[in-house]
Amino acid sequence: MNEVSDRMAAVAAAGSSVTAGSRIAGLGAYRPADVVGNARAADAAGVNPEWIAQRIGIQERRHAAESETVVTMAVEAGKEALANAGFTADGVDMVILATCSMPSPMPNGAAQVAAGLGCRAAAGFDLNAACSGFSHSLAVADCLVKSAAARAVLVVGSERMSDWVSARDRNTGPIFADGAAAALVVPTPTPEIFPVAWGSDGGRADLIRINAATGYLEMDGRKVFGWAAGALTPVIRTACDRAGIEPGELKAFVPHQANLRIIGAQSASLGAPGLVTATDVTHAGNTCAASVPLALHALYRNKQIRTGDPVLLFGFGAGLTYAAQVVLSP
Numbered sequence: 001m002n003e004v005s006d007r008m009a010a011v012a013a014a015g016s017s018v019t020a021g022s023r024i025a026g027l028g029a030y031r032p033a034d035v036v037g038n039a040r041a042a043d044a045a046g047v048n049p050e051w052i053a054q055r056i057g058i059q060e061r062r063h064a065a066e067s068e069t070v071v072t073m074a075v076e077a078g079k080e081a082l083a084n085a086g087f088t089a090d091g092v093d094m095v096i097l098a099t100c101s102m103p104s105p106m107p108n109g110a111a112q113v114a115a116g117l118g119c120r121a122a123a124g125f126d127l128n129a130a131c132s133g134f135s136h137s138l139a140v141a142d143c144l145v146k147s148a149a150a151r152a153v154l155v156v157g158s159e160r161m162s163d164w165v166s167a168r169d170r171n172t173g174p175i176f177a178d179g180a181a182a183a184l185v186v187p188t189p190t191p192e193i194f195p196v197a198w199g200s201d202g203g204r205a206d207l208i209r210i211n212a213a214t215g216y217l218e219m220d221g222r223k224v225f226g227w228a229a230g231a232l233t234p235v236i237r238t239a240c241d242r243a244g245i246e247p248g249e250l251k252a253f254v255p256h257q258a259n260l261r262i263i264g265a266q267s268a269s270l271g272a273p274g275l276v277t278a279t280d281v282t283h284a285g286n287t288c289a290a291s292v293p294l295a296l297h298a299l300y301r302n303k304q305i306r307t308g309d310p311v312l313l314f315g316f317g318a319g320l321t322y323a324a325q326v327v328l329s330p
Contacts, residue, residue, distance in 0.1 A: 057260025131317025
């Protein structure tokens with residue numbers, strides 16, 4: 001190297017401080033006030049309430065009001081995450097918004113979330129991996145923190161899925177819902193977010209899609225069930241292997257809250273009797289990228305997990321995409 005390149009390398013080295021790992025320092029959530037029970041959802045979809053409860057496992061879900069946007073819900077969830085971490089907005093230098101339900105591709109939502117929180121000059125981008133978006137975003141945040149590209153990353157999953165489904169469609173209307181949840185990721189001397197196991201199966205992307213003519217989400221529920229309940233089992237095991245933990249040593253399992261039957265099949269595949277498995281879908285519905293952090297927040301709030309407990313997070317959905325990682329509870 002010449003003198004100029006030597007000087008550049010020295011400046012770059014002085015400005016970096018690679019850390020061994022990252023951790024979740026705080027969690028936050030926002031659930032819209034409008035609770036839609038099965039009677040109301042069933043009437044719109046032309047089915048009976050018992051059909052919804054038995055087939056999907058949902059008793060109620062939340063729908064956002066006009067003033068509750070993807071961005072405003074994300075801001076509220078972010079506020080709680082920062083408060084729980086004892087962190088100020090000024091300390092956040094990156095916001096990642098996991099969402100697939102922004103009303104328009106531009107402007108992005110993350111920059112608006114950063115502004116709403118008062119994160120001055122924080123970088124921000126949206127990440128669309130649908131229902132596995134939060135798990136993808138958490139993995140990206142972990143990499144950013146460990147490489148010193150960012151020191152404090154706010155990861156938010158926020159969705160207004162009620163805008164993208166027809167209430168009259170029995171395959172989607174009673175299932176999808178709205179909400180947001182956030183996690184603040186910061187450096188730590190020893191890893192508390194472990195290596196991700198992720199991938200995609202784009203050859204089957206048409207199983208969950210937006211119909212260009214109607215603007216509504218369509219889903220082949222039977223085929224999605226088979227994929228999620230069977231083909232993804234090795235991914236769950238791989239995430240445990242990469243964290244150096246046996247499934248029986250986990251304290252909780254937080255899969256994407258698609259429906260109770262899928263959750264039950266995935267939990268059983270771990271072969272860990274007594275494992276706490278999140279079933280937030282019963283009262284929250286399927287909130288896509290918000291479902292995993294909402295379910296994790298519920299376990300934390302209800303004291304079903306304690307600080308330092310190993311928890312397996314697992315997102316999967318449209319794309320088809322999937323991502324799983326073990327984390328230690330904040």
